[in-house]
Amino acid sequence: MATVPAAAPARPAPARRRRRGPILPVVLVAPAVALLLLFTFAPAVYAFVLSLLRVHVSGGLLGTSTETVFAGVANYASTLADPEFWASLGRMLLVASVGVPSVLILATLFALCLDANRARLTGFSRLAIFLPYAVPGVIASLLWGFLYLPATSPIGGQFIDYFGNTTIFFAVANVAIWGVLGFNMVVLYTALQSIPRELFDAAQIDGASELQIAVRIKLPMIAPAMTLVALFSVIGALQLFNEPTTLKPLTNAISSTWVPLMRVYSDAFVNNDIYGGAAxxxxxxxxxxxxxxxVNVVGNRLSRRSAR
Structure with missing residues (x-):
């Protein structure tokens, strides 16, 4: 009989190596996350803590002793009950009603014009439209302030009162639009450049005009970028501060509490009510x-509808 060779001893199964994700994205994102936590979330938490406090004065009529005590929601109740807070919010919304649609429409129009087949000098045009974004907001407000003043205005300041009670909203909105239009145009132009050119060639073969291509192909495909521009514009409108603060010394139409952030600054650093300002x-x-x-929810829904 033939002998059966003995089976070789089974080798132990190699230990599975744990797959680690790429470390480079974490390293690249870490500084941005650290800055966000340090300069956004930490101040927000600190402001919330301050908003729950108040100064208690004791010592009779002389008020010889002060201490910081817990106030609960008293500062928030005072803020929400202040008619000037709502008035400043209303003025801010009036500026936003002019600025946000104007930025979205003009940035989209400029981006479509630069992306057109017949566009010429696109490099120079992009730089010319983007350049105002590089000018600091305070300097831009000062420049426009001199353009608005009747004594120095080359744009009809002798005949148009740019600092009137009604026209002041358009004057402030114009400065804000001029400063951010170029950045938002670049965002939309970059989105247009990412669309495959074959789609436009096929549409032209089918007889579509440049306007039809822009309306039926380009606009639906850059809808997410338009939502992003609208989001930037709304956030910028809610943070309106530099333009009215810089123009305030030039006109009586702008008060120290003209917009909410000016009211916060006045409460905290002029009236020395740091806790009310924090609220x-x-x-x-x-x-x-x-x-x-x-804005994000509405924009995403419109983007999905346009993609269908």
């Missing part, structure tokens, strides 16, 4: 988050 600031922060979520 107003955190209230405005909550409104900004709510507005951001609403």
């Amino acid at each position: 107003s600031a955190f209230t405005l922060l909550v409104m900004t988050v709510v507005a951001t979520v609403l």
Whole structure:
């Protein structure tokens, strides 16, 4: 009989190596996350803590002793009950009603014009439209302030009162639009450049005009980028501060509490009510988050509808 060779001893199964994700994305994102936590979330938490406090004065009529005590929601109740807070919010919304649609429409129009087949000097045009974004907001407001003043205005300041009670909203909105239009145009132009050119060639073969291509192909495909531009514009409108503050010394139409952030600054650093100012600031922060979520939800729904 043939002998059966003995079976070789079974080798132990190699230990499975744990797959680790790429470390480079984490390293690249870490500085941005650290800055976000340090300069956004930490100040927000600190402002919320301050908003729950108040100064208690004791010592009779002389008020010889002060101490910081817990105030609960008293500062928020005072802010929400202040008619000037709602008036400043209304003025801010009036500026936003002019600025946000104008930025979205003009940025889209400029981006479509630069992306057209017959466009010429696109490099120079992009730089010319984007250049105002590189100018700091305070300097831009000063420049436009001199353009608005009747004594120095080359744009009809002798005949048009740019600092009137009604025209001041358009004057402030114009400065804000001029400063951010170029950045938003670049965002939309970049989105247009990412669309495959074959789609446009096929549409032209089918007899579509440049306008039809822009309306039926380009606009639906850059709808997410348009939502992003609208989001940037709404956040910028809620943070309106530099333009009215810089123009304030030039006109009586702008008060020290003309917009909510000016009211926060006045309460905290002029009236020395740091706790009331913190409550107003955190209230405005909550409104900004709510507005951001609403714009994002509405924009995403419109984007999905346009993609169908």
